[in-house]
Amino acid sequence: MYHYENAIEIKNLCKNYDGFSLKNLNLTVPKGTIMGFVGQNGAGKTTTIKSILNIIRPEQGEIYLFGMHHQKQEIQIKNRIGVVFDELPFHDQLTPTQLNNVLAGIYSSWDSKCFFQYLERFSLPLKKKMATFSKGMKMKLQIAAALSHNAELLIMDEATSGLDPVVRSEMLDVFLEFMQDENHSILMSSHITSDLEKVADSITFVHNGTLLLSGYKDDILSAHGIVKCSKENAKKVAPEDIISMRCTDFGVEIMVNDRKNCQKKYSNFVMDSTTLDEILLFYVRGLSKKEWW
Template structure:
């Protein structure tokens, strides 16, 4: 039995494409936790996930999944992980019974009982062709198949994108249930930061191929804040404290990375707690410093 502390360990991951570089990305995902992986389109989330899954060959760096090398021990790793994408990867002409017969031969630990249990729970038909499934049904099916071979690590790339809030909530509940087993871990890439607000233990934020923030969600939310002030007061703020500032006719909203320190430094100023979405937006605009 392989013993490990972090389900995912990425050190110095670099992948160069023409016009884009995933640059020296490093972060860990502790075993038994759920990490939200956020960033705007083209930030490098999918490249990172594809490198994790050895779908793309990394140029530099080291990736360990469940304590094993993602390349050398690829098949051992892949028998213990599950990947969920934004699109169902099964042919429209197949049905759930077919998938059960196919995947039980692919995964040693496949459990038909678990799979059909999830199908019943999600009210998914067994004989209906996937071509006639709605997007929500397809995603539920994909999650059912991902959770039916006792995977220790679930890697999801924009899996909840395009789903209605009811289905998303249902799926998030399943993830929380899956995490009841402390051996289980989830890496969840998403644009929908409200989902991560609900379920994530830690967050990694990537932008333009570079890692900006990685840590426990509560720490990140506690430390960041939106300082609201007039334009004149804004001029008084130390530029080093500013991630970026949104200016309007009524004043300025400034993202600060050390809320406690800023509260002390700028006494009297209102500093509201920041959401993940706000943190993402302000960091994305950090190069402009001021934006509208």
């Protein structure tokens, strides 16, 4: 087995479609961490995930999983990956018991006992066809399948979207349990940044196929802040400190990316901490200082 530091390593990934390009994406998911992969619809999250899984072929760039090239050692790699898609990729006519028989013939390290334990834990019926399952049940089934072949890396594409808060919370607990093993890692794309704030160690933002921001979640949250001031006072904020701005009923909110320094520099202004949601919004929807003035 290869010694590796990073579960996923992507270098200069490029992929072109009509009207969309993924441009020079670099991404690293260190072993033993959860990375939240955030972006709007069509930002390039699914394209990146499909490239990692070798479902689509990138035009340029290199992808390594567990230190191995994703195409050259594809089978070895895929035995160690669990994948959860946004929709159930299994046939509706199958029952969970039949699915167990099918997947046991696909994964060399399939663990039927573990699969049935998850089914019991998630209260999923064994003999019912998947067509009768709710969205939450389908997602639980996918997660049970992804975790039942001793995967070291879990790749999830919008796995928690469309689920109610109770089911989402249950799923997040399962992910945290999975992370108890220090060799396990997760790449989790999601719109729901509140989930990522709960579980992710690092965050990567993509927008229009380009990387906006990537780093440890705590670093990102502590570095960013929102300065709240009047329109007149906003002119006093140095352009190099500003990421973007937005107008509110009470004045102006300015997103800055060096909160500690800005707190000293603009000690007369109110400085609030921020959330991943707000950071994403400011990066994507906020106005630059040039546009504002």
